[in-house]
Amino acid sequence: xxxxxxxxxxxxxxxxxxxxxxxxxxxxxxxxxxxxxxxxxxxxxxxxxxxxxxxxxxxxxxxxxxxxxxxxxxxxxxxxxxxxxxxxxxxxxxxxxxxxxxxxxxxxxxxxxxxxxxxxxxxxxxxxxxxxxxxxxxxxxxxxxxxxxxxxxxxxxxxxxxxxxxxxxxxxxxxxxxxxxxxxxxxxxxxxxxxxxxxxxxxxxxxxxxxxxxxxxxxxxxxxxxxxxxxxxxxxxxxxxxxxxxxxxxxxxxxxxxxxxxxxxxxxxxxxxxxxxxxxxxxxxxxxxxxxxxxxxxxxxxxxxxxxxxxxxxxxxxxxxxxxxxxxxxxxxxxxxxxxxxxxxx
Amino acid sequence: xxxxxxxxxxxxxxxxxxxxxxxxxxxxxxxxxxxxxxxxxxxxxxxxxxxxxxxxxxxxxxxxxxxxxxxxxxxxxxxxxxxxxxxxxxxxxxxxxxxxxxxxxxxxxxxxxxxxxxxxxxxxxxxxxxxxxxxxxxxxxxxxxxxxxxxxxxxxxxxxxxxxxxxxxxxxxxxxxxxxxxxxxxxxxxxxxxxxxxxxxxxxxxxxxxxxxxxxxxxxxxxxxxxxxxxxxxxxxxxxxxxxxxxxxxxxxxxxxxxxxxxxxxxxxxxxxxxxxxxxxxxxxxxxxxxxxxxxxxxxxxxxxxxxxxxxxxxxxxxxxxxxxxxxxxxxxxxxxxxxxxxxxx
DNA sequence: TAAGCTTGCTGGAACGTTCCAGCAAGGAGC
DNA sequence: GCTCCTTGCTGGAACGTTCCAGCAAGCTTA
Numbered sequence: 001x002x003x004x005x006x007x008x009x010x011x012x013x014x015x016x017x018x019x020x021x022x023x024x025x026x027x028x029x030x031x032x033x034x035x036x037x038x039x040x041x042x043x044x045x046x047x048x049x050x051x052x053x054x055x056x057x058x059x060x061x062x063x064x065x066x067x068x069x070x071x072x073x074x075x076x077x078x079x080x081x082x083x084x085x086x087x088x089x090x091x092x093x094x095x096x097x098x099x100x101x102x103x104x105x106x107x108x109x110x111x112x113x114x115x116x117x118x119x120x121x122x123x124x125x126x127x128x129x130x131x132x133x134x135x136x137x138x139x140x141x142x143x144x145x146x147x148x149x150x151x152x153x154x155x156x157x158x159x160x161x162x163x164x165x166x167x168x169x170x171x172x173x174x175x176x177x178x179x180x181x182x183x184x185x186x187x188x189x190x191x192x193x194x195x196x197x198x199x200x201x202x203x204x205x206x207x208x209x210x211x212x213x214x215x216x217x218x219x220x221x222x223x224x225x226x227x228x229x230x231x232x233x234x235x236x237x238x239x240x241x242x243x244x245x246x247x248x249x250x251x252x253x254x255x256x257x258x259x260x261x262x263x264x265x266x267x268x269x270x271x272x273x274x275x276x277x278x279x280x281x282x283x284x285x286x287x288x289x290x291x292x293x294x295x296x297x298x299x300x301x302x303x304x305x306x307x308x309x310x311x312x313x314x315x316x317x318x319x320x321x322x323x324x325x326x327x328x329x330x331x332x333x334x335x336x337x338x339x340x341x342x343x344x345x346x
Numbered sequence: 347x348x349x350x351x352x353x354x355x356x357x358x359x360x361x362x363x364x365x366x367x368x369x370x371x372x373x374x375x376x377x378x379x380x381x382x383x384x385x386x387x388x389x390x391x392x393x394x395x396x397x398x399x400x401x402x403x404x405x406x407x408x409x410x411x412x413x414x415x416x417x418x419x420x421x422x423x424x425x426x427x428x429x430x431x432x433x434x435x436x437x438x439x440x441x442x443x444x445x446x447x448x449x450x451x452x453x454x455x456x457x458x459x460x461x462x463x464x465x466x467x468x469x470x471x472x473x474x475x476x477x478x479x480x481x482x483x484x485x486x487x488x489x490x491x492x493x494x495x496x497x498x499x500x501x502x503x504x505x506x507x508x509x510x511x512x513x514x515x516x517x518x519x520x521x522x523x524x525x526x527x528x529x530x531x532x533x534x535x536x537x538x539x540x541x542x543x544x545x546x547x548x549x550x551x552x553x554x555x556x557x558x559x560x561x562x563x564x565x566x567x568x569x570x571x572x573x574x575x576x577x578x579x580x581x582x583x584x585x586x587x588x589x590x591x592x593x594x595x596x597x598x599x600x601x602x603x604x605x606x607x608x609x610x611x612x613x614x615x616x617x618x619x620x621x622x623x624x625x626x627x628x629x630x631x632x633x634x635x636x637x638x639x640x641x642x643x644x645x646x647x648x649x650x651x652x653x654x655x656x657x658x659x660x661x662x663x664x665x666x667x668x669x670x671x672x673x674x675x676x677x678x679x680x681x682x683x684x685x686x687x688x689x690x691x692x
Numbered sequence: 693t694a695a696g697c698t699t700g701c702t703g704g705a706a707c708g709t710t711c712c713a714g715c716a717a718g719g720a721g722c
Numbered sequence: 723g724c725t726c727c728t729t730g731c732t733g734g735a736a737c738g739t740t741c742c743a744g745c746a747a748g749c750t751t752a
Binding site: 042 | 739
């Protein structure tokens with residue numbers, strides 16, 4: 001009876017079940033501990049045995065069971081990604097997500113997409129080892145939950161709210177990029193630029209506002225700042241721009257912070273009979289489909305979202321591995337993509 | 347010694363470790379099996395004890411350990427999402443992803459983002475219970491790997507390649523939506539429409555091509571079909587449209603299949619001195635930021651990506667639960683968003 | 693030669709859950 | 723009174739991995 005039962009289960013193991021560490025160990029004639037050490041890299045194993053076991057594992061098609069490993073190591077092998085769900089900028093975030101997922105995969109980490117409210121239950125800690133929170137906004141109630149979930153958090157851009165501090169952050173030098181953009185516009189002949197920017201609820205928008213102020217003082221060129229919603233629709237932006245054109249006689253350049261708002265600016269220019277690129281210079285603080293796809297194409301600051309995502313994932317991965325101390329803030333490089341919309345005043 | 351050791355571990359359990367099923371059971375004065383049954387819903391437990399245990403669990407803040415559950419149940423509690431990484435259409439896919447992640451969460455499933463090449467290793471089956479493959483293209487080498495990974499697969503749109511068949515699919519009636527779009531254009535005065543569409547490598551594009559053919563025959567109106575890349579850039583589309591305008595004297599409407607290509611069509615119209623909406627009607631087969639954000643706004647077929655994602659996740663979830671038999675194909679509804687770009691010939 | 697160190701390996705005990713066999717207690721049917 | 727069934731609960735054994743203590747064998751040192 002014992003024998004029959006053992007034989008049956010062994011047969012099933014061969015036919016249907018997936019191959020486990022014990023199968024590998026048995027086939028290689030070692031104990032499971034040695035097999036584990038040989039494949040995992042830790043522990044003391046002779047080079048010869050290690051290679052033999054790795055060969056056997058490859059031959060049998062051994063894949064470690066993620067759940068068992070997680071249980072034993074009490075780490076899940078996955079990180080979470082939390083994105084703001086703004087209507088525009090989605091292609092930016094998608095590129096960022098792709099970058100993060102690729103980088104995570106290089107370290108053997110899965111990336112799970114977090115929906116708003118995921119963390120509020122509290123079970124987050126048993127499902128991911130850490131979380132990436134991108135562009136955290138102060139009035140998003142999920143953000144404090146994520147920060148308090150008990151796992152390391154890396155933010156993309158700083159979080160301006162209080163509470164538990166994140167373990168790390170990757171930030172863009174938005175002040176420098178806006179200054180570069182304004183320098184570029186001035187060089188192309190702009191003397192009366194305007195900036196369309198969301199209110200200071202996010203680190204990004206807040207930084208842009210002060211940067212515009214600093215630049216204006218330094219250069220002695222007044223920059224008109226006008227507040228638009230974070231996820232501004234083209235219609236809203238068009239109205240805002242038309243308003244500016246009507247109100248400021250010599251307006252010659254418009255910088256719009258959200259990339260999705262670009263079409264609205266262009267439409268207002270067309271309506272007012274201004275030729276984009278010469279009569280009115282137009283630029284955006286975030287590059288994306290809207291800036292690249294419009295006509296004429298719009299000069300924009302390229303935040304290189306895929307690399308941004310990679311950088312965030314890399315930092316979190318290092319924090320999890322313990323190779324980097326908590327509290328780091330890393331800088332992410334940007335680039336200025338000059339296009340026809342700032343060709344220059346004729 | 348035994349006692350001291352036990353006390354020590356119990357103390358640590360209280361101070362640092364998270365609360366386990368055993369903690370709940372002990373606090374409620376029952377065995378772990380009963381606690382498991384009470385919380386899991388299965389097994390035989392009296393209503394009184396069940397409530398008591400649930401109260402205790404809530405009070406202690408018990409969260410089941412995902413890894414342990416996965417290990418025991420040999421299911422991971424997560425599904426994978428594989429998206430094509432085309433430059434345009436990203437906001438469409440992002441909305442779809444958000445829909446899928448929300449629906450998955452309703453069933454307690456995590457959604458992990460799959461990068462191209464994730465499946466080739468073969469370890470996919472131990473990490474997700476099933477996979478969503480959206481807009482599978484025949485020449486994507488990852489798709490056969492995903493289909494052969496040994497877990498249920500639901501595709502968004504059909505997969506035209508061979509090999510292992512998916513367990514389910516959610517499809518749009520692209521033929522019907524294009525016919526509706528062409529009907530709309532004809533009603534607004536179009537007599538010589540053109541269709542910009544990718545080659546027949548995807549189910550979506552193939553369906554559009556035949557639908558245009560069928561519609562033309564039925565209505566007696568010839569539709570000019572022109573092939574553009576799947577992820578057509580605005581520049582490519584502009585060139586293609588300019589070409590059409592030059593080559594076809596009475597051209598009065600352009601339908602462009604990929605949404606990201608919309609700005610190119612509009613630019614070509616402007617260049618040719620045609621007024622979009624009257625001189626040239628313009629429409630797209632996929633609604634998105636490009637169609638909504640352009641000026642004038644462009645009439646498009648709304649595939650309702652978030653709901654599409656929800657539908658895919660729902661189907662996969664049912665397949666995993668066994669409440670739906672494999673092989674199902676479900677239909678997803680679309681809507682026509684009429685905008686200024688098809689106002690009508692004056 | 694005895695003690696101590698290093699190397700290479702082993703066996704067992706976790707990790708937290710679910711599933712299964714089983715067992716008292718009580719009721720029904722003969 | 724005996725069997726049989728149901729209800730409500732229990733204890734132990736999985737699931738596949740990693741970690742830890744430990745143990746021979748060989749080498750060094752005194």
